[in-house]
Amino acid sequence: MDILSIIFIVAGLFFLIVAAIGVIRLPDMYSRSHAVSLTDSLGAFLMLVGIALHEGLSINMLKILVVLVLLYILNPVIAHATVRAALRSGLKPLEKENS
Amino acid sequence: MIFSFEIPLLLLLLVTAAGAILVKDLMSAVLLLGSYSFFLSLVWAWLGAVDVAFVEAVVGAGLGTVLFLLTLFGTAPKDTRLRRPPPSLATLIVFPLLGVLLLYAADDLPEFGNPKSPASVHISPTYIEQSYQDTRTPNVVTAVLMDYRSLDTMGETVVIFTAGIACALLLRRNS
Amino acid sequence: MATRSRPVSSEFLFFKAMALFVFWVLLSASFEWIHLGLGLFFSFIVAWLNSGHSPFVPKFRLWLRILLYLPWLFYKIIQSSLHLSKLILHPALPIVPHMISVESKLRHHAAVVLLGNSITLTPGTITVEVDGSNLIVHAMDKNDEAAIKQMESKIAHIFKDEEPDL
């Protein structure tokens, strides 16, 4: 069980690192928000599942799954609110032509 | 091994605090203060004081941010840019001196986690030995905060509750 | 309170209180009678205080379909995460950021919420603006529009039996 949870946690860390690289590297605010949503949806999922596997079947595991569900419901709302505020306040997205 | 994780957390805290002072925009300062509270409560959690961490998260990151924002809502400044004059000569002299003095004084404090320091031999053993029999609370810090000093904590909770109600009322008027 | 114009259905109140009560039990993790009783009492109080919002009560069949939809969504999330990771780690950064305006045929508030949430959860696309059933989506890649169409048809299939309320 430990091996499995380590595999899950390492996979989650990989996505978290990719998202951090993306947050630093991507050119404009709208694209950076994609990187943040990448972390929230897959990186956090893999890490929390790995931790829950390590914890074993108990009420703590249930609570970890509750955190996961909360992240999945709330984070899109936050991302959407941020991006909508950016659009409504007139921040122009970077449009790159196909080349 | 246990204590070395504090170093990155404290570094993050320092960077955030310096950023909150140096940043050019009032909104960004509010955001950075929110992040600061997050990191501070991570430090509390690392030290094992779970309740303090929770209160820090609620008050600092949640209520503090929202109250700052409501102030900004209410005053509606046209320009939230911060203008700060360069520090005067007296500031430049006094504050480094004060810092050196404090560091010098901190050298005489007992080492962190030293079992022979006065705080560890005077009353802590009583708490550690008896708190579970007295209160049935699994965490010692929680037992001290919520049971032995519960009246004090209740006062703090009333303050937080009042702030929360004020927040809710102000937000309702705005929407 | 301006929000309490719609009639409060007792069924909806009950569901909300039960959801809050389950949350309470999870948080307190104790099964003593006094804790359970207090939890039940406060869940009903909170549900009653907040009863002015959405009267939407999903039927059991709908829940089942949404549950069946989630694995597919998760498969999409993994697929597009890998794709986006490849884009980010690529040295030349071959992204094509652009706006898509999606005019969906969904006629339910809940369906639009589910669609917007799914779009935002999928890395590479993010819902920027919602107006009625039209969404503006910011996407990172050219192939994302087809995926959104597919997602929309799935959600339309979930909600096909419901009364339209938009």
Added chain:
Amino acid sequence: MKVFLFCVLVLLAILIGAYLYRVLQGPTIFDRLLGHNGISTKAIILLIVMGIYFERVDMFIDISIGYALLNLVGSLAMAKYLEQKEHS
């Protein structure tokens, strides 16, 4: 396992540093807000990993649920403020 979890903790702190760079440096206020959201997600995960590291998950998990809910309130208020500011 203990060593591995410690490495995970340090790595998460470094990742938080990357987001903090975005908060400090971000050209617009929305970049800062985005970085703040990323930091809070990392903080939630960090707290749970911390709980596993100390083998006291029952204490730490409650704070992380609280974080997840509070983060929503703070960020929504922030986004709403920024939206209204530009309209008036």
